[in-house]
Amino acid sequence: MTPVTSRVEYSPIKRARVYMKHEMGIPERRIALEEGISPGSVSGIIRRYPIQKDATSCARSGRPPKLSDRDKRAILRLIKKDPYITTHNLIVAAGLDVSKRTLLRWLKHEGIVHKPAF
Template sequence: SGKLKFKAGLGYKKISKALNIPLSTVQAIIQKWKEYGTTVTLPRQGRPPKLTGRTRRALIRNAAKRPMVTLDELQRSTTQVGESVHRTTISRALHKVGLYGRVAIRKTPLLTQRHKKARLQFAKMYLSKPQSFWENLLVLVDPGTGPIAILESGRNFFPSAAN
């Protein structure tokens, strides 16, 4: 009916008053008709999101509350709600709000007892050496792997480090 009035030459204001609908609605409908030749609701673009807003907010709350929670745990919590989503989807949702680094904690200590004993033995062995001894050392270092060898006056000082 609004379309017919527009075709008849009536302006936006007159159509708006005649049909008792807002002027902006009349403008939008006529614009749609001019562009697409129809006034029916067109199909939306793009794929609908897998995570609903409610579940996404719950995930973010959960991850912020417990920083060490794993993606697998978060995935299980979404499955309980009834939305099964991939770990990558959860990771993306967290990254969008600035939550990064869902990494499991280290399972093994950096220094084992054997390392500690070896370090202590090394320290005790060279504790009494004078300052001049340390000044005559030459350390060969590989930027990628660390010290290769420690040389003292032409002989290998620390053979276990040499390759």
């Protein structure tokens, strides 16, 4: 899940283009006008470019997700096999080490919810 932020993340191609223009001696303000980005973004790209590998973003800090892609596939496979499986049985059958709430949150995010019959 991507973080919600008001900041813009520029593509590696655009970052490389900005840095190369800086290396050619073009002023930061002119680069900003040509690329359509703020002068502060240009200076930040130039400052971080030597640290970043291949002009890609550095890894974000934070806790890694509890459910791996493999776990998610197993859950979907079990639900397809038995659509009325309980969450407890789903956790046991998939061999997951997560809480019921974590599983329910992911299922809701995926749009898999139990609709009671009226």
